[in-house]
Amino acid sequence: MKTPIQREARCLCGQLRVTVAGDPAVSLVCNCKNCQRRSGTPFGAITYFSDPQVVDISGTSHTYQFEVSNGNQNTLYFCPSCGATVMMKPQIFAGMTGIGMGCFSDPEFPEPTMSVWNRSKYRWVQHPDHWHHMAQQSPS
Numbered sequence: 001m002k003t004p005i006q007r008e009a010r011c012l013c014g015q016l017r018v019t020v021a022g023d024p025a026v027s028l029v030c031n032c033k034n035c036q037r038r039s040g041t042p043f044g045a046i047t048y049f050s051d052p053q054v055v056d057i058s059g060t061s062h063t064y065q066f067e068v069s070n071g072n073q074n075t076l077y078f079c080p081s082c083g084a085t086v087m088m089k090p091q092i093f094a095g096m097t098g099i100g101m102g103c104f105s106d107p108e109f110p111e112p113t114m115s116v117w118n119r120s121k122y123r124w125v126q127h128p129d130h131w132h133h134m135a136q137q138s139p140s
C-alpha cells in the first residue's frame with residue numbers, strides 16, 4: 001500500500017509543529033469576521049484533516065475559545081512564543097482538526113475547493129470561479 005504523503009505545519013518560530021498524513025478532507029477559504037480578526041488578514045485559508053490523519057503534534061500551544069455566530073464554539077491553538085495560530089477546532093467540524101494552510105508554507109499544497117462567508121468578503125478579493133462559493137457557512 002502506498003504511504004500517504006506527510007506534511008508538516010508549523011508556527012513562525014517553529015516551536016509548535018503538526019504532522020499530517022494524506023491530503024485534507026476539506027480545504028476552504030473563509031471570509032468571516034472572526035477569521036479576519038484572528039489572522040489579521042482579509043481571509044483565512046483553512047485545511048481540515050480527520051483526527052486520525054494527525055500523526056504528530058510537538059511543542060506547546062495555548063488555546064482561545066470563542067463563540068461563532070451560530071452559537072457553536074471554536075477553539076484556536078496558538079504558539080505562546082510567536083502567537084501564530086496553527087490549529088483550530090470548530091464545533092461544526094467535529095472529529096476534524098483545522099490547520100492554517102499558510103503554516104505549511106508550501107506553494108504546491110492542494111488548492112481549496114470553496115469559499116465561505118463571502119457576505120463579509122473584502123470587495124477586492126476574488127476567489128477562482130471554479131470553487132464553490134457560499135454567502136455564509138456550509139450547512140452542518
Ligand SMILES: [Zn+2]
Pocket residue numbers: 011012013014015016079080081082083084
Ligand atoms: Zn511559535
Ligand SMILES: [Zn+2]
Pocket residue numbers: 030031032033034035036044117
Ligand atoms: Zn472564518
